[in-house]
Amino acid sequence: MNTLLTLHSPRAARDYYDSKVWQRDTMYARLSHYARAQPDRFALRDAHRRLTWIALKGWVDALAAQLHESGLRRGDRVCVWLPNRVENVVVFLACSRNGYVCNPSLHQNYTVGEVITLMQRLSARVLFAQAGYGADARTDDVFARSAEVESLSYVYQLAAPDQSSAGAPGARAFPSADARVQPAIAASDDPDQIVYLAFTSGTTGRPKGVMHSDNTLLANGRAMVRDWHHDQSTILYSLSPLSHHIATVGIEQMLSAGFEMVVNDPPAGRKPLDWIIETGATYVMGVPTHAIDILAELRVRGLNRLGAVKTFYMAGSTIPPATAKAFLDIGIKPQNIYGMTENGSHQYTLPDDDAHAITTTCGKACLGYEVKLWHAEHSDVEVAPGEIGEIGGRGGVLTLGYFDNQTATERSFNRHGWFMSGDLGRFDANGNLEIVGRKKDMIIRRGHNIYPSRIEDLAKRHPEIRVAAAIPVADERLGERVCLAIIATNAADLDAQTVLAHLAKEGLSKYDMPEFYLQMDAFPLTASGKVLKRELVEWVRAGKVSPAPVRWVDQK
Numbered sequence: 001m002n003t004l005l006t007l008h009s010p011r012a013a014r015d016y017y018d019s020k021v022w023q024r025d026t027m028y029a030r031l032s033h034y035a036r037a038q039p040d041r042f043a044l045r046d047a048h049r050r051l052t053w054i055a056l057k058g059w060v061d062a063l064a065a066q067l068h069e070s071g072l073r074r075g076d077r078v079c080v081w082l083p084n085r086v087e088n089v090v091v092f093l094a095c096s097r098n099g100y101v102c103n104p105s106l107h108q109n110y111t112v113g114e115v116i117t118l119m120q121r122l123s124a125r126v127l128f129a130q131a132g133y134g135a136d137a138r139t140d141d142v143f144a145r146s147a148e149v150e151s152l153s154y155v156y157q158l159a160a161p162d163q164s165s166a167g168a169p170g171a172r173a174f175p176s177a178d179a180r181v182q183p184a185i186a187a188s189d190d191p192d193q194i195v196y197l198a199f200t201s202g203t204t205g206r207p208k209g210v211m212h213s214d215n216t217l218l219a220n221g222r223a224m225v226r227d228w229h230h231d232q233s234t235i236l237y238s239l240s241p242l243s244h245h246i247a248t249v250g251i252e253q254m255l256s257a258g259f260e261m262v263v264n265d266p267p268a269g270r271k272p273l274d275w276i277i278e279t280g281a282t283y284v285m286g287v288p289t290h291a292i293d294i295l296a297e298l299r300v301r302g303l304n305r306l307g308a309v310k311t312f313y314m315a316g317s318t319i320p321p322a323t324a325k326a327f328l329d330i331g332i333k334p335q336n337i338y339g340m341t342e343n344g345s346h347q348y349t350l351p352d353d354d355a356h357a358i359t360t361t362c363g364k365a366c367l368g369y370e371v372k373l374w375h376a377e378h379s380d381v382e383v384a385p386g387e388i389g390e391i392g393g394r395g396g397v398l399t400l401g402y403f404d405n406q407t408a409t410e411r412s413f414n415r416h417g418w419f420m421s422g423d424l425g426r427f428d429a430n431g432n433l434e435i436v437g438r439k440k441d442m443i444i445r446r447g448h449n450i451y452p453s454r455i456e457d458l459a460k461r462h463p464e465i466r467v468a469a470a471i472p473v474a475d476e477r478l479g480e481r482v483c484l485a486i487i488a489t490n491a492a493d494l495d496a497q498t499v500l501a502h503l504a505k506e507g508l509s510k511y512d513m514p515e516f517y518l519q520m521d522a523f524p525l526t527a528s529g530k531v532l533k534r535e536l537v538e539w540v541r542a543g544k545v546s547p548a549p550v551r552w553v554d555q556k
Contacts, residue, residue: 004075004101004194006211006400007409013192016215021368021396023222026191026214028097030255031057038258041232045279046086046265048161049177053258056090062179064094067126070154074099074188076125077197080243081106081115081142083133084263085161087174088242089251091128096195096214099188103209105198105341107243108133112140116148118199122209122403123151128174130158143168162268191215197403198245198341209403210341220344220397221252223366227350228311228335230283234259235308237276239286239294240529245341246315250285252344273297277307285313287529288323291334292466295326296489304330311335315345320460321359328355338362338435340421342399342412343369347433361432369395372418373425376439379414388426388436388451392418424451441533443472443480450482450512458506459484459499464492469523469531473516473540473547483516483547485536487523494519496550503552510554516547 016022025033031053034043039054051059067078078100082088088104095102103122106115112134119127127149129142146155157171167173175181191214199207224230230253240246242263254261266275273294276284284294284306291314298306312327315337324334336358338347349363357363365371373389375381383389398419401409412419424436437453444450452470459468467487472480488494496517503513524532524539539545 004211004403005406006194008192008213008400016219016368016396019368019396021219022191022215023218024189024191025218026096026188026193027195027218027251027255028060028093028187029189029191030218031060031093032187034255034258038232041258042260043254044086044089045260045262046084046161047267047275048265049086051086051177055177056086056093058180059090059175059177060093060097061183062175062181063090064097065181065183066175067094067100068098068183068185070126072098072100072125072153074193075101077101077103077122078126079106079115079119079122079124079128080104081110081127081129081133082158082242083108083130084242084265085130085158086263087128087158088263089261092196092251097187098183098185099190099193099195101194101197101211103197103199104248105243105245108241109135111136112142112145115142116145118207119149119152122197124149125151126154126156127152128156128158130160131168132160141168143171191218194400196248198248200341208405208408211400211403213400216397216400217248217252217344218256219368220249220346220366221254221256223368223397224249224345224348225253225257227348227366228283229351230257230259232258234283235262235279235281236260236283236285237262237264237279237281239264239272239284239290245344246285246287246313249339249345271297273301273306276309280308282308283311283313284309285315288314288319289467289525289529290314291319291323291327295323298330306330306332311351313337313345315339319359320457320465321355322461322463324355324359334358336362338423338433342419342421343393343395344397346393346395346397347371349432357430357432361428361434363432365393365395365433366397369393369397371433373427374414374418374420376424376442379420380416386426388424390439391421391423391425391433391435393421394418424453443470443482445475445478445480445482448511452482455482455484455503455508455512455514458503458508459486461506462494462499462502464489464494465499467523467531469533469536470514471533471537471540481516482512482514483518483540484514485518485520485523485547487520496548497552500550500552504554510552513552515550517550518545518547520545 034053035057196212238250313335339345346369437451455470456468524535
């Protein structure tokens with residue numbers, strides 16, 4: 001029995017099953033399939049372990065048996081606060097097997113207090129955590145404070161892989177990787193169970209708990225594997241942490257195609273670049289910041305190849321044209337992705353797309369999802385072709401609602417049943433989606449709408465600009481003005497007029513020109529590598545950073 005309130009609709013489910021967007025497999029069933037079909041092929045790797053499919057299944061079964069014997073029931077929430085290590089995936093698949101709800105999105109930059117609060121919101125039954133992990137591990141102890149979560153019955157303490165630990169009082173040890181225990185109950189065969197509950201990144205406020213089933217997750221993985229022609233020979237390397245949804249999309253593809261996934265856990269003394277090359281990765285997933293860093297490291301070392309990599313997935317923000325071109329020049333196809341925790345990587349470019357489509361659009365919606373654009377101020381009204389509108393979507397990869405938040409769930413849909421993303425976009429002449437920015441990010445100067453994403457995209461076309469963020473600065477008379485903050489490549493010193501001239505040359509209207517300029521060494525970032533704009537705005541408001549006033553004067 002499912003005790004969680006969800007948006008699951010039997011009628012919609014029939015349509016998804018008829019179209020094969022949804023299928024009968026759970027994630028654990030996919031694991032079992034490959035454990036039978038290719039038991040000795042590799043499935044999962046970190047710096048300390050490389051597991052075959054049969055070994056991974058054995059470890060998952062052992063943990064599932066222990067959790068069942070502890071009295072957990074279907075629908076119970078299991079929280080994971082761990083660094084990038086294979087145990088994260090073991091917990092996730094054990095939850096799929098037994099019908100528990102896995103919450104893997106407790107990031108490294110969370111404090112103990114924040115984790116306690118989130119577990120209380122979930123009424124969590126189990127916590128898996130590593131000693132010494134987290135933003136304030138030196139001054140606070142999640143194991144000592146776990147009693148504050150009244151619902152919590154069991155805490156598993158994992159030592160760092162290269163250390164041993166006696167464990168906190170009352171904490172359990174993770175089952176041995178060699179354990180082979182068959183659970184007393186049969187595996188769940190319900191792919192519509194809620195198996196995954198991830199908190200949104202919280203860049204705009206209090207994070208919401210996004211619920212997914214095996215089906216809503218696997219539908220996305222199957223579509224990406226089909227469209228990008230992945231198979232058992234693919235080796236995927238996820239630069240994104242296992243606490244972030246990008247890595248979950250990686251797990252979906254791993255279970256859909258039966259290939260090996262490598263988590264971002266380089267051996268001591270090595271960088272991700274070394275580990276990508278050493279593991280033979282052919283497919284890398286991350287955000288544009290990851291890609292920029294990898295390219296910079298390649299240049300420092302004088303390398304003209306990135307090992308065996310053929311495809312580089314980039315989500316979270318637009319791909320700078322210079323970054324895309326640099327990858328194309330060394331034989332790597334960028335995969336431009338748009339999506340959210342709520343709907344996965346539902347929008348992406350394809351292997352045969354040209355450089356223009358890759359750098360300016362996020363391609364088309366995947367099988368099982370469709371997108372329309374709606375008026376930013378009237379979400380029930382569809383915009384005319386070519387106009388900018390709020391991106392709305394629906395389909396089999398969509399979340400089944402926000403946990404314990406009926407109001408947020410209802411407000412996320414327009415009257416026609418389309419999930420409203422809060423992002424603004426438009427379709428180009430070929431039907432590819434161009435991202436313009438977030439509705440909440442839109443800067444309004446004296447009634448004129450200015451889209452930060454366009455300014456940022458144009459700024460990043462400058463070869464010396466590595467990262468750009470356009471943010472509002474409050475103004476008593478005009479309401480808001482635009483501040484452009486940048487991080488330069490190789491510590492170059494870029495004066496404001498040079499940057500403004502570049503924006504003008506790239507086609508930015510004089511009415512959208514920044515009126516403040518700020519060059520920085522680093523931006524505040526979310527755990528997934530996105531610029532935390534609201535914190536950057538607060539830095540300006542509080543005087544932590546001081547943008548210089550600028551004015552563009554067209555010399556023509």
